[in-house]
Amino acid sequence: MASLLTNTPDTLVADVVIKSEEVLKEGDAWEEAAQRLRKAGISSAPVVDEDGFLVAILNPTDLLMEMEIEATDDISRFSGSGGGETYFGTPLMKLVLRRCGWLVSLLMLQSLSSVILTHFQSVIERHIVIALFLTMLTGTAGNAGNQSSAMVIRGLATGEINSANKMRCLWREAKAALIAAVILSAASFARVWMTPGSTWLASVAVSVAMGATVVGAVLFGTATPLLLDRFGVDPVNFASPALATLTDVSGVLILCTVASMLLSGHP
Template sequence: MTSSIATLDSVLALLRRDPTGEADLERLAHEAHALPVGDLVYLVRTSDAEQSALLFRVLDKGQALRVFEELAPHQQAELISALRDPQVAQIIEHLDPDDRASLFDELPASVAERLLHGLDADERAMTTTVLGYPRDAIGRYMSPEVIALHPEQSVEQALAHVRAHIDEPETIYLLPVVDGSRKVLGVVGLRRLLAEDGTTRVDDLAHTAVLARASEEREQVARRFLAEKLLAMPIVDGEGRLVGILTIDDAMAIIEEEDAEDSARHGGAEPLSRAYLATPILQIVRSRIVWLVVLAVSAILTVQVLEFFEASLDEVVVLALFIPLLTGTGGNTGNQAATTVTRALAVGEVRVRDLPRVVWRELRIGATLGSVLGTLGLVIAGIFYGLPVGIVMGLTLLAICMMAAVVGGLMPLIAKRIGADPAVFSNPFISTFCDATGLVIYFSIATAVLWL
């Protein structure tokens, strides 16, 4: 481990020194060859485009291809722009059609077209098929290279067919069974084929397939894929004909990308297109500044509420002491509800039509949470500041928890209904909304109870 870290540090130092001499390049190649693929991927992701291209050029063919396949499409595109044409052609040729399509999405149209025309006819046809689907459709992420079996085949014939085409598809562990028009009749696992007698017919072994249409939204399909605990999923066209297969690595990559995007937006920022250490400072600032400006402007509402109730604060100064507690409670309650409902939407546990049920459920959850917190507020504030103030605190905590839970559960559903990303209604937005509304509730209750 110590040796690996020392080698990694040495390669980093060489890259930052921008080696140009033959001796330096030989040393860089020697030390890079000793690093595992994971470390090489880390170096490419966290270095600028020129350094990444320099490192890539000294790798042997096998290392270079493995590293390239581990990169995200936008990182691949940056690297392609900095590499020489012969090496680019070699890389493009070895990519799977779905990975190639994702890369072409990130490249300038002229470059993508030139690389596409450089492929042989079969590879070009498969890549064009994948590129024909919308960017958010699962058809864009399927592999069109798939081995299909026919129901009348025997196990022996099926295995011979698999062996004859074993180098073509991305996976062979789940094999679709199709009829003469390529409509999917079922699927059979390779393990099942290997365990059966050679004379058994394929249709006697096939079971119902979990399918997806190529036009379906990618996140929904990927989450269904993982929920079903599949290794692969046949992808069909609108008439049920087999057009490709989705593998577990592609499904997981989709979910990782979606979760990273949701996580960033929940925190009030846009996701970064490059690794954090390789992203320019100004690009990080741009990813954060928009939400900060929006939230700063919306926070003026809170100031306006405080100004409106300034006379009440002057009359009972102790009310100001509880403002941070109440705004924090409202924001946290709303964020909890929003996070839970957003997750339920993502995995298909909740749909937009369930809005009334979600509101009623969150109202009861908020009432229960508010009863517990309100009782604590009543007792503690009552002991130190008198019973009237305790009553104000108890009732306010109850009302704020109910309001925040309903708002937090409602916003992701509204976003989904209007076609927006539920994560856009991020935690900072909900916190700001609940702050202003919570203060209105607080001072309204205080005015009524304390006769202000």
């Protein structure tokens, strides 16, 4: 517009027109369009139909509004509370039912922990310190898995992680998981060892289980979004509560199994 206003009346439009670096089509997804504009370093682009005729101009305001909607929807689905509508724009019962669908499913999944604990009841009764640090183990591993999951989902959304470097991402997170597992295993060993009534073997059991659960949680939290993206499913559908619940159940199983192997012959 500035070029048109500052040039002489006899100036041809062809002399002042600026060719767009990106041309979008009506059927392009918003996230894809935003990525293309971000990579090109521009904030607007023409939108054409199937025949190549101009139908609209995508401007920064359009992008910001749609990105806000997408971000809200992603946060809602990632937290397992649904998505697609505004908070006050959603009827209360619909909001509750949407949440309870997730919560009841996770409740049933989490209840598997009771089956595992019942199976290993004799070991836990003899070594109560195992039960004392059960939540420490599952909570820490769940946090580690959520960190990896969030970073991978963010990388997929921005285009930094793509089909060309997915294996590199997985390998990088695997190395990070091993390093974190060593650090957290050492910290958990020291913490359990300081507890009155704890034994050396009990500390080792919690330490080994911590390392194994952390590695499993990080790899699962990394691989699942990558796999969902590979099959065209939005990785955000892999909600954080689901990862946390799966980590809890697997952490209980790993700790009880390790404790049974190391402590079964000890009073």
